[in-house]
Amino acid sequence: MKLDTKAIRYLTAEDWRVLTAVEMGSKNHEVVPTSLIAQISGLRGGSGVHRSISNLAKVDLIAKVKNAKYDGYRLTYGGLDYLALNTYRKRKAVYSVGNQIGVGKESDIYVVSDEKGVQRVLKIHRLGRISFRTVKANRDYLRNRSSGSWMYMSRLAAVKEFTFMQALRDNDFPVPEPLSQNRHTIVMSLIDAFPLRQISSVADPATLYAQLMAMILRLASFGLIHGDFNEFNILIEEKPKDQNADETKGHGSDAVTVNPILIDFPQMVSIDHPNAEMYFDRDVNCIKRFFERRFHFISDESGPTFSDARAELSKGGLKRLDVEVEASGFSKKMAKELEKYMGFVGATGDGQTDESQKQDDEEADEDTEEEDPSDKEIKDGVEDVSKQLNDQHGRAQQSSDTG
Missing domain, CATH: 1.10.10.10 (Winged helix-like DNA-binding domain superfamily/Winged helix DNA-binding domain)
Incomplete structure (x- = not known):
């Protein structure tokens, strides 16, 4: 929406x-x-x-x-x-809302600005948006779970992402600056960069590839695995090399360095997660496949592997950010609940283009013309109403029948 x-x-x-x-x-x-x-x-x-x-x-x-x-x-x-916007208005974090710059299966992204006109990014989590086709199954999953609503889960995703972004930023990882969080939304700094998936060529793919693999291993050294490390969640920022203007003039792409910026953290897990190796291997293979397909680059090295990640962690001397985030209030129980729900609604972290999401939305509109999701829910019975109200309704129905 x-x-x-x-x-x-x-x-x-x-x-x-x-x-x-x-x-x-x-x-x-x-x-x-x-x-x-x-x-x-x-x-x-x-x-x-x-x-x-x-x-x-x-x-x-x-x-x-x-x-x-x-x-x-x-x-x-x-x-x-x-x-959420009203809260940001009171905090003076958001004054105006601009164009939508991104859309995914689980979120919408907009350019916003504060009272001084400084542009920022507003990310709105929308977990459960794509699960309307299985409304009854979704309701079965959430039955007897007062906290397990789309509203709560979307908020949980925003809290998780904001918390991890803060921890990564504090430890010099190249991520946007987290500015504010409320309900199911996050406000962060706007970075002048392009998604990796929009980049058709780079001057030195080997160097960029090495940077990304080093970032995956550095995350592991802090006890983290991104879980969705692919061309959709990596921004490429171009900056002039640290040289004199006369030296850089006329050198074209040689005068520019590319810096990868990591975004999107709801899928991030601890290196101690039961499926950590699968997530790690998926992150590595996503980059390998993309570089081979887009830049025709194949690394001479087969790694890194999960054992390499464990080796980085065993060196010690660094914070365990997975432990630090848990200590900040985002507990293992919350993480497991969010992970289970994200898997249930199809937020598997495999990336999706804007066009494919638009196609999903168009299909959704066609389906809702036949039958509104909320109507379908009601026809199957409203599960979350209180027992007292149901009892009152039953008594009223009996009275009308006998009358």
């Missing part, structure tokens, strides 16, 4: 309170009862609550659920986006 910020300036303080109430109610309800929205928002008088609900529904920040067992609304991704 696209981020449409046109309506954000017209929302009133009451609208924000009601939208926040729907978010809070979503922690325990897939469909938040209207009465609960009014209770959480704390607004006096039912007319004000219903007016705000109507305003929010008109701009698709919340959605009415058809055929539900009771009157209620669900929070949309658009509503969650607005709540």
